[in-house]
Amino acid sequence: AEGENYKILKAAQIVQDQGIARPIILGNKKNINAIVEEYSLDIQGCTIIDIYDEKTKVQLYAEKLFEKRQRKGMTMNEALKLLKDANYFGAMMVELGEADALISGLTKEYPKTILPSLHIIGVADEVSRVAGMYIIINKKGTFFFADTTVNVNPTEDELVDIIGLTANKIRSFDVEPRIAMLSYSNFGSAKGEVPTKAANARKKALKKYPGLLIEGDIQANVAVNPHLQQEIFPFSTIAAEGANTLIFPDLASGNIAYKLLQEIGGAEVIGPVLMGMKKPVHVLQLGCSVREIVNMTAIAVVDAQQMER
Numbered sequence: 001a002e003g004e005n006y007k008i009l010k011a012a013q014i015v016q017d018q019g020i021a022r023p024i025i026l027g028n029k030k031n032i033n034a035i036v037e038e039y040s041l042d043i044q045g046c047t048i049i050d051i052y053d054e055k056t057k058v059q060l061y062a063e064k065l066f067e068k069r070q071r072k073g074m075t076m077n078e079a080l081k082l083l084k085d086a087n088y089f090g091a092m093m094v095e096l097g098e099a100d101a102l103i104s105g106l107t108k109e110y111p112k113t114i115l116p117s118l119h120i121i122g123v124a125d126e127v128s129r130v131a132g133m134y135i136i137i138n139k140k141g142t143f144f145f146a147d148t149t150v151n152v153n154p155t156e157d158e159l160v161d162i163i164g165l166t167a168n169k170i171r172s173f174d175v176e177p178r179i180a181m182l183s184y185s186n187f188g189s190a191k192g193e194v195p196t197k198a199a200n201a202r203k204k205a206l207k208k209y210p211g212l213l214i215e216g217d218i219q220a221n222v223a224v225n226p227h228l229q230q231e232i233f234p235f236s237t238i239a240a241e242g243a244n245t246l247i248f249p250d251l252a253s254g255n256i257a258y259k260l261l262q263e264i265g266g267a268e269v270i271g272p273v274l275m276g277m278k279k280p281v282h283v284l285q286l287g288c289s290v291r292e293i294v295n296m297t298a299i300a301v302v303d304a305q306q307m308e309r
Contacts, residue, residue, distance in 0.1 A: 001086040001104035003027030011293035016045045026086040061092040091120040101280035101300035117281040127276040134271035148254040149272045159201035165275040180223035180243035181216025
């Protein structure tokens with residue numbers, strides 16, 4: 001949805017060249033062509049749509065948006081105005097099956113980017129909320145962090161929803177999640193709201209999702225260190241290999257953790273992977289690299305393929 005940006009156009013070229021997807025680029029054609037010429041890019045296999053040239057489609061999309069939001073205070077004039085925003089236009093393309101997935105967020109804050117998709121596409125029927133997950137890759141392996149982008153201070157029941165979304169997404173990558181409910185306490189060693197919330201969420205999650213490997217409350221270093229668990233907490237169900245999935249008690253802790261690992265920990269970070277939408281939508285990290293855009297596009301492609309199957 002941000003086609004007038006060099007990083008997006010470069011990523012589109014790579015995605016096209018590697019056969020990952022067929023990019024549809026939204027933006028002013030004149031500006032896009034100027035960037036293509038300046039940087040000698042080749043995006044001949046991509047479709048470019050200039051929203052301001054699509055008056056008929058904007059009208060049609062606005063009518064659809066008005067139908068969805070008319071009982072939530074939206075007028076037809078507001079719908080027409082919003083459909084000149086690429087995020088609303090792109091979300092409507094996905095909703096109507098004219099595109100398979102939406103990627104945006106390189107130049108806008110997360111809440112502003114996700115809102116159009118929530119208004120148009122909405123959350124999946126079987127879930128009550130969306131959540132964000134980051135994939136962290138370093139020399140010790142691959143780890144999954146959630147929720148890192150959406151839910152500010154989830155309740156016990158909301159944590160249970162996040163656990164379910166995260167486990168399903170990880171299994172879609174053919175990985176079995178070993179989940180740790182993170183806290184500043186190990187199995188009740190310290191009292192407080194966070195340890196209690198983490199422990200209770202685990203109990204509820206085990207009832208709702210039987211068969212999950214899940215532990216907590218547990219400190220982060222202990223969760224990912226199987227030797228420490230085997231020595232001190234041998235009863236832990238994730239002691240054999242340690243956790244590969246970390247569920248944070250609130251947005252602040254999850255967001256801080258992945259950003260520190262990315263900047264000073266030398267980890268490769270893929271995400272945020274948006275979970276729980278009815279159709280594939282992924283919001284890029286503000287200012288992310290070309291490689292990260294390509295990675296997120298690949299994840300969106302996998303989502304689209306699985307939904308079609």
